[in-house]
Amino acid sequence: DQQVKQNSPSLSVQEGRISILNCDYTNSMFDYFLWYKKYPAEGPTFLISISSIKDKNEDGRFTVFLNKSAKHLSLHIVPSQPGDSAVYFCAASPYPSNTGKLIFGQGTTLQVKP
Amino acid sequence: GAGVSQSPSNKVTEKGKDVELRCDPISGHTALYWYRQSLGQGLEFLIYFQGNSAPDKSGLPSDRFSAERTGGSVSTLTIQRTQQEDSAVYLCASSYPDRATGYTFGSGTRLTVV
Numbered sequence: 001d002q003q004v005k006q007n008s009p010s011l012s013v014q015e016g017r018i019s020i021l022n023c024d025y026t027n028s029m030f031d032y033f034l035w036y037k038k039y040p041a042e043g044p045t046f047l048i049s050i051s052s053i054k055d056k057n058e059d060g061r062f063t064v065f066l067n068k069s070a071k072h073l074s075l076h077i078v079p080s081q082p083g084d085s086a087v088y089f090c091a092a093s094p095y096p097s098n099t100g101k102l103i104f105g106q107g108t109t110l111q112v113k114p
Numbered sequence: 115g116a117g118v119s120q121s122p123s124n125k126v127t128e129k130g131k132d133v134e135l136r137c138d139p140i141s142g143h144t145a146l147y148w149y150r151q152s153l154g155q156g157l158e159f160l161i162y163f164q165g166n167s168a169p170d171k172s173g174l175p176s177d178r179f180s181a182e183r184t185g186g187s188v189s190t191l192t193i194q195r196t197q198q199e200d201s202a203v204y205l206c207a208s209s210y211p212d213r214a215t216g217y218t219f220g221s222g223t224r225l226t227v228v
Binding site: 004036042045101 | 118147149155156157158159162170173205207216217218219220221222
């Protein structure tokens with residue numbers, strides 16, 4: 001039972017354009033969401049997070065949007081750069097939680113073409 | 115060191131043999147997690163240690179898998195009688211009890227069972 005789903009295994013965009021990565025979840029008890037980025041042969045690195053009390057969080061070129069009613073979140077990267085090419089995982093944390101385990105999606109491979 | 119250290123980085127073993135994977139978390143991180151990523155799959159939760167609490171073992175796929183965390187620091191994941199389906203990248207992560215910052219992952223151990 002996949003509680004966190006990234007339905008697009010891959011995405012290709014042109015440098016300078018917007019990249020939009022999507023994530024859906026099924027468990028309404030999830031109340032904290034994170035995005036991780038992974039390069040080959042490296043561990044995932046934390047990118048950005050959002051609490052369920054917000055609908056948007058921005059950090060530089062990266063913005064995460066949360067639509068609780070639709071159980072959907074998205075990561076926007078603007079402008080996209082070739083160095084952004086990586087696998088992106090969304091993850092969710094259930095309430096109540098004090099760290100605890102995260103539930104990850106399958107990942108989306110982003111390719112940004114120069 | 116400054117990051118989460120995992121060893122070995124690569125391990126090839128024969129089916130039926132036991133393997134031990136090691137994780138050195140970031141000093142001061144009270145939480146430690148093991149995940150694995152099989153080919154083409156997302157990150158699968160295995161086990162979670164938090165301070166002196168009993169570990170959350172709910173993700174261990176079979177009784178061939180076990181993990182220890184000694185002295186609240188180093189952790190060892192042991193797989194007994196390895197099977198080909200155990201082949202995956204095993205990732206360790208650690209964190210403070212503040213989920214807003216997410217986990218810090220190691221680079222992983224790539225296990226290949228032949």
